[in-house]
Amino acid sequence: MASESVTLWGRFLGRSIERVEDAALLTGRGRFGDDLPVRADTLHAAFLRSPHAHADLGVIDVSDALAMKGVEAVVTGEDAKAHTKPFVAGLKQPIKHYCVAVERVRYVGEPVAIVVAKDRYIAEDALEKIHVTYQPLSAVVDVEKSITSAAPVLHEAVGSNLLSDRTFIYGAPDEAFLDSDHRVNITVRYPRNSCTPIECFVVVAEYDPAKGGYDVLANFQGPFTLHSVMALALGVPANRLRLRTPPDSGGSFGVKQAVFPYVVAMALASRLVCRPVKWVEDRLEHLLAANAATGRVTRIEAAVNNEGEIIAFDIDQLEDCGAYLRAPEPASLYRMHGNLSGAYKLRHIRVRNRVALTNTVPSGLNRGFGGPQLYYAIERLMDRIAVRLRMDPIELRKRNFVLAEQFPYRCPAGALLDSGDYQRSVDLAVTDGKWQELLRRRNQARAEGRLYGIGCAAVVESSMSNMGYITTVLDAEERARVGPKNGALTIVTVTLDPLGSVSVVIDSLPQGQGHQTAIAQVIAEVLGILPEEVAIESGFDSGVAGWSIAAGNYSSRFAPAVAGTAYLAASRLRDRLSRLACQHLNVATEKLEFADGKIFSSDNPANSVPFRRIAGSSHWSPGTLPEGLEPVVRETATWTPPQLEAPDASDRINGATAYGFIFDFCGVEVDRVTHHIRIDHYVTMHDAGRRINPALLDGQIRGAFAHGIGAALFERFRYDDDGQFLSGTFADYLVPTACEVPDPIILHTESPSPFTPLGTKGAGEGQSMSTPVCIANAVADALGVDDIELPLTPDRVAALMSDDEPSFRSAGAK
């Protein structure tokens, strides 16, 4: 379905080869966290969690629980306070967030105690025997209410639930608004939801009293900035917290970032019992207390001239981070800060960013991370502008897009958009995705009295984050105090063994994306061997691998960062092997080619040597290496893009390395009887730069789209006014199934990134940013309404049309 054929840039690059991961996963031989053997003396943990959204903790009586057979220990906040430190976060505030609640609970589900027992069944039995007295406090779950003076304050030392309030000005927005022909605004509320991987958290922690350190297995996904957060909480040097991940991870989508407090909790438990302690989160715990995307209330206003040209944005964002500001928050609010102008070339922006707390689960990484919230506001606004100016919504967007010749383009808030041709991508989407056909269908449906609408959305998908973007929340003076933060260091090591086969260690922690396949393609391409001959270490071990704070699988960093750095490492290795081979073949290095498992002269292919012979030779005969050549057994590449600078004095920040582009449009029909939304036709045009393996990329698009469907139509964490959680099972938190997710039509363009080694850009998050708002725009069009709130469950759709309800005993009744 590609509108442009895939660039085959090699034997393996650009091809949809089958995945090297699949044979094991399809036969039940995957090695997920809970599949791995543990030491025979391992104990099992279960959490007692708060039933109150906000309460002072009184007595925790654990004596009955401790008396039970098979129970070894009960860990409480007292232990946490005695042996660990509160977690640090992206804002310095006097918030004491421990791995187990201390003195007060602030959301339903917050850990209150941990039972450590012989097995999980007994541990759960013991939970029922712990007696806790709570003094309930009033709770606030609505972020708009939480910042009023009447709201209960969650952290008294802070004095308010408002943790940060910053206003940024780029260009001259006041003048732009004064001069504008039109001002169009919209207020939107983005709900809290979560990507709910099917595998929940798993942690096995072992304390080593001799070293005073911890060895932890967890299905953590990064970023490794959090390794520092964990080590600081445990009060150990980073090299005393060895963190390993299982070879397979059952999905994450950002969420498994939030396992980190539990790593500390299990480390603490293992220290207290001096035995390994294992915890497998169950689904009720996961839904209740793992993580949520931030909720956000945004008021956005545009200054627009009569031609439909947008001159300025005025944005007010209020972010709901839940009960604690948990690292890396408030990153959700700042990830997209540099490209607040979206795909558009407006030059003036005012933005006010407020970060607030509520008595709900703390927020954290979720696919799209800040993007769904931002683009919901921008792209709903674009539709409102189109309606107001009676313009075609696509024409309006095209008129405002950054132009192809402007790339690389510096956005007013600092993002450096690397490449793209937005107009052309949209033109191709309109043609190949049959936009005109949708218009016909809408006309026909409306003529028949059916409710049919069309929507679209344009999204710039940032990837490979600048680790310094979070510091934009600090002012220039504070930043100067803590020192500049920037860059995104990636480390890949390629190793040759004595028999000349190739092994690779990468610093991404895949959770199903097929990283091993893609890396195998990159390495095989460069070294002229077969992808299946390359071994990629699948589990991660902080005690062995090279890593930095940027390590992990988030912000779509894999294709630009990890694949790119693997390419650099393999290329250097190849150059060094060439120096060995040229001696052997008596050919100049620039005349050498690597292919089909051989190294040969391009002038005379018969003059060749097996790759593995040269690759293994440094092990066998290091004494006969050419003058000045180190043994060729290993190459480690470290790479960070120079474009990722720290925020400047004017708060401009380039938050990401590469910026892809997505243009979606869809046709939906609203059933007049059931109020279900049927997605009739969905098109997503994607430009992610060069594609290493198109099938893997399409898989990411389909998955992000499915998450977008969930966010648009079903998923919301609901609390009642007292903070009780109403979405606590998979029968209440509705994840779309095969009957609810249609097949999108996927189209591509390819604008290679000039800033990444392979020209690749990240992908995998974009449709979770574009799909929710695209569907919302279509439903707004179908129903002719201005305000749309997600998720569009049928009862809420019905409410949008509720003015025609007949009253009881209407005329004509008997």
Added chain:
Amino acid sequence: MKPPVFDYAFVEHLDEVVELLAADGGEARLLAGGQSLIAMLNMRLIQPTLVVDISRLPDHDFITLKEGVVEIGCTVTQSDLQLWPGLAESLPLLKRALPWVGHRQTRNKGTVCGSIAHADPSAELPLCLAALNGEAVLYSSRGERVLAAHELQVGTLETACEPDEMIRALRFPRAVPGVGYGFGEVAYRHGDFAIVAIAVLASTEGVRIAVGGVSEKPEICEWPLMEDRFLNDALNDLAWKLGTTEDQHATAYYRRSLIRKLGRRVVGEALACVG
């Protein structure tokens, strides 16, 4: 999410079941398909002292048709019933409703009687039993008694079954010529519990309409045949009568709207089938 401790009895005779129930003073629970029971155990919503496994009770996997009644034994799964060759002819309403019951993977184990015994207000099978005015055969050490559907289900997850009684079988009246059957449901996702489910029996005399998902148990109305606008009014009044509860799944307005509109659609379907 692990079950609490309980004794487990694997029984091979009906009398063993009722003996255990009589002896255990209401603390025993029957396990047939377990699709609700074990989920409730995993969440520790119930803590029985004894679980009596009747899933392989001999001689209770029968589906028999005699004297105008289809009798279904207590080990018959929902999938078994779906695969019963006589289903379309004898129980057309169930033929339509069964695909809405959970998912194939739960129907493979969940029993027909178990769903009736569980008495979820939004479940399809209790709705069908009520719509068809079927009966449950209850058995205890005191003997057997038969309750009509409306006598059996008394509230949310509550039946008139005494603690020492079990549902040994169900009796569904077989389809009658001249009656059309309709079933319609709205759930948010395929296989979810109903927001509103409606079963209709229609004949040239009138309609019998059963509504699930809106109150503690299926609600039944019988109306003579009437003109469209009167039918709309009747459905509207029914909607206002029943559609008052708002919960985390749906607003009251939405439920009323479904009773009106889905009700209209299902009545129409049933009428179209009147032979």
Added chain:
Amino acid sequence: MRRLNAGQRHLVQFDLNGKLVSEESEPRLLLSDFLRGVLGSTGSHVGCEHGVCGACTVRLNGRAVRSCLTLAVQANGERVETVEGLARDGVLSPLQQAFRRHHALQCGFCTPGILMSLAELLDADTDVNEKSVRELLSGHLCRCTGYGNIVRAALDVFAEVSATEPAPDA
């Protein structure tokens, strides 16, 4: 009647993928935990323990069921099949091959359960189409793939299997 006391272990024997297994279990132990924790058969995964996600689906006497909603003691004397039994002599089954060909899995955590449901469909159903496959799959949650490639893999292998089977009137 066989009454098993709470808190004690009792012998459980069943046919697992063609081999007799024999271990002890408390009455309350879930079949999912018995398979994974006692027998070491970790191919079936646990995703929700309330019967919705389908990751733990196995075949019990040929039918796809939730092992998290089954007690281990209930499997005594029965026939259980899990994902580990699908490939024969190291050769992937046509269904597994179709999954690989169509990129029908990503993280692979939900996959074993989905394969067991589809295996029942392939064995038992004669009329398989996109609607019936999607309805069957609605008993499984997958967060990675968006389901489309799973549907294509299933339809592909069904077409393949039907083409090689003799026609009913042959």
